[in-house]
Amino acid sequence: MPEIPLRVASAVLLTLTALNGPTAYADDVTPVTVTVNARAALATVPETGIGTNHAIWDSNLGTDETADRLKDAGVKLLRYPGGSYSDIYHWADHTAPGGYVAPGTDFDTFMRGARRTGAQAMVTANYGTGTAEEAAAWVRYANVTKGYGVKYWEIGNENYGNGHYGSAWEADDHADKSPAEYARNVVAYAEAMKAVDPTVKIGAVLTTAANWPDGLIAGGDDGTWNKVVLSIAGPKIDFVILHWYPGAFDKAGHVTDMLDLTRRQIAEHAGPGSERIGIAMTEFNTGTSSNGTNTQPGALAAADAYATLLANGVFTVDWWNVHNGIGNVTQVEGQTDYGDFGLLSSATCTSDGSVCEPPLNTPFAPYHALRMMSVFARAGDQFVRAASDQAKVSAHAVRRPNGDLAVMLINTSSDTSYPVTIGYSGFSPATGAPTVLTHTNGATGITSSTSGSATSRTLPPLSLTTVVVHPSSAQTGLPGAPGQPKASTVTDTTATITWPTASTGTRPIVKYEVHRDNGAVSEQLGETAGTSFTVGNLKPGTRYTVNVIARDSGGGVSWASPPLTFTTGTPASSSCAVRLTDQSDWGNGYVGAIDITNNGAPINGWTLNFTWPRTWQSLGSGWSAVWTQNGSNVKVVNEPANGSLPTGASTTIGFVGNYSGPNILPAVFTLNGTVCTTR
Structure with missing residues (x-):
């Protein structure tokens, strides 16, 4: 992503105020049905899920004001030193030849701000103009000399943008700009960095499915960028890095396939034990400056994408950027959109001075989306399936360790308040009023109330709503959730599924049930007293996601196991x-x-x-x-x-x-x- 160097002065912060949105709706609006299936479990929310990027050209990178704003938003991971600057930045003397480095943005200042925020660091080592020795020295300084305990280290930024496929924006001094050369250097970097601190996690850059240059094969290469990088560097890395700028607000539906393709590539090319390799989305932004980047449509798309990515097992999603600067100024849904990819205002003005952003660190709408995400999906919560029958309304849900269920509803309509009926499967809500959190178009904060019921809600136009519902009865004495299932002997029509034994509650476990996720509806595929079950009557060439639950002698049911996804093949022999x-x-x-x-x-x-x-x-x-x-x-x-x-x-x-x-x-x-x- 292109960076815009900032030279902005400090300004006072605005106080957040609450604003309630409209609740009325037209008589002819068809009510929306949302289904939440607590038995269809997805990924568990990671500690590092909500992240953002810092950049060394941002003079407010290390201020207490900035750190406190990010803490309030629930940001738990901060990436440094900032996009393509990573490949020209030399940490030891805090220089970036050819770029602008703002005062007060050195590594120690960044770490002080990260600690004040309460966030872990994601550091990008310089591949383009650096060396493995320079990266290893950075690890030594960070984790041995200073004791910062920086766990996550990327090797380079968007290194496929070095000209190998035609377009060149990423610095790369290597004579050989192929994916093979990048992968060989990833191996060297990983070995040098882990020799200093064996606990660090090393990430390699991949291309994102259906985003340039994914799928391209350049002359002389043995395959695509991803195939070559994973084949060579796979055994040495711990995670892969994706960047995603979808350029539109309706692309969350691409996420499951995007990640499925990435996992297929990892499994096929990264060698034995590749299931250990995680996926990090270290740069993400919802759109372009022409369609409302820092106004409410961008916020709604951000919440939808963050929830979808995390539900599908990405361990961090990092917004681009904390401060970025003014761009193309437009009016979007009655609000001024500054074309700014930042979470917070940088207080910059257009070149002619005719339009200026609000005071420094004023939150833009996507900031409130991240804040909503952090209170909706907390570390340790488990995403469960949720679906809506109205394209303008998206639904996400998590189940909390205390048994509560949180449902996030997103209304993307500009002019319609939708009445919503929420149905629950595998969960019985309490009859009392739930806690309701709402952010509406133009609001400067999130409102909180205890109102309504767990089964109905009216969504204002362009709104984010989270409903936190208690269970109808105490969740005690139940079996523990079964462990991660695995699939073996997958054919065109059958699959054998095994899982670890669940812990017992106050009564013995009498059986396990295998449920298939079919949208937000579960289909029970079978049950057994053991910990292995062979599923039949499957369709060839079909992706299945299943969960296992334990049921005790009194009918008590456990949480669902982590999800297992597998794809059936085609007949082993055919005419x-x-x-x-x-x-x-x-x-x-x-x-x-x-x-x-x-x-x-x-x-x-x-x-x-x-x-x-x-x-x-x-x-x-x-x-x-x-x-x-x-x-x-x-x-x-x-x-x-x-x-x-x-x-x-x-x-x-x-x-x-x-x-x-x-x-x-x-x-x-x-x-x-x-x-x-x-x-």
Whole structure:
């Protein structure tokens, strides 16, 4: 992300005030149904979940005012020294040749502010113009000399932006700018840094699914950036680094596939034990300066994305940036949007002085979104499935260790107050009024009240609402949650699931139940008295997420286990086989080749069918067959020249596939109605 050097003076802070939003709604508005499923557990909220970026060109990086604002927002991780500056910054003499370094932004000042905030540090070591020895010396100073205990260390910033794929914004003095050279240096950095402090965690830069240059293969490389980096550096790293600037406010639906593709790449290329490798989103911002970055639409998108990323197991999401500076000034939803990617005002003005931001450290709307996130999803809470039947309303939920349930509701409509009915599965809410937290368009704070019921709420336009609900009965004496399930012997239609024994409560455990997440509805797949169960009747090429719960002799039910996600394959043997390869990718489209092999009786005339996994995928064109698309379904019929396939014969057809989100390739193909083996 491009940085804007700041030269701003201190100013007094504004006092936060509460503002209630409207609650009336039109008679013709269709009520919204939100479903919360406490048995469909997702990731547990990490201590480092809510993060943001600091930059050495921000003269307010180390002030007490800034630290206290971030503490109030619940920020628990601070990244330093700031985006692309990381690859020109030399920590020992606090210089960044070619860039601006503000006074009072050195490493010790940063750490003092981080401690005042109560946040852990994420430090980016200089790959572009630095060395492994320089990084190791930084670890020694931080953790041995000063005792700061900095755990997380990235190797470089957006190093794929060094010109290797054409665009060049990231400094890189290496003659070889390939992913292989970066990966070899990651290994050297990791070894040198861990020799100083074996407890540090090392992160390597990856590209983000469906974001440039993901999918591209440059000349001379053995594969994409991610494949090459993971193949070489995988055994030496502890986490991978993604950056995401979706440029629109409706992209949270991409997150699950984005992370699934990343985990597939890690599993395939990073070697044995790769399940230890975590995912950090160390730069994130919701949009562009043209669509309301620091006003309420950006805040709503921020809350939606933070919740979705954390629910899917990312261990930190770090907003870009604390202070960033004024950009393109517009009016968005009745508020002035300064085109500022910061959480807090930098009090800067346009070049002609005609418009100035509010006083220094005035919170922008996304600040309140992070603050709402920190009170909604606290460290140790467990995300559970929640869904809405209205596209303008998003829902997220967490279950707390004390048995409470918190539900966050996001109304993105500009002009409609939606009445919402909340239904619960696997949880019985108390009848008393819940605690309700609300942030509305233009509000300078979050209001808190005890009002209404656990099952109904009216959402003001452009609002964030969190409802905290108590259980109807005390949550004592129940079994503990089963441990992390694992899948083995996954075929096209079956999977064997095993899990650690749950701890007993006041009564013995009599059985375990295996539940599949199907949106916000659970489908029980089976039950057993043991700790292993083979699930049948699964669909080929389908992603499943399951949880296990324990039930005791009195009917008491445990919390759900951590989630297990697995994908079924296709038949091990079939009368046909298909191989799909992505031969050339350019970020929003690709050339695909499909090899069809007939393993059965001779065929004279064939039809191949498959379905695009996602709505953002489509057929551009095809050749060597007659291609048609109806909805998400693709039908391919032979041409006269390749209609005859004797036993053992193959033919190859090709197409252009378009996509505008993570490109999950089709996995299930039928030839004349028979499911083929996908190779």
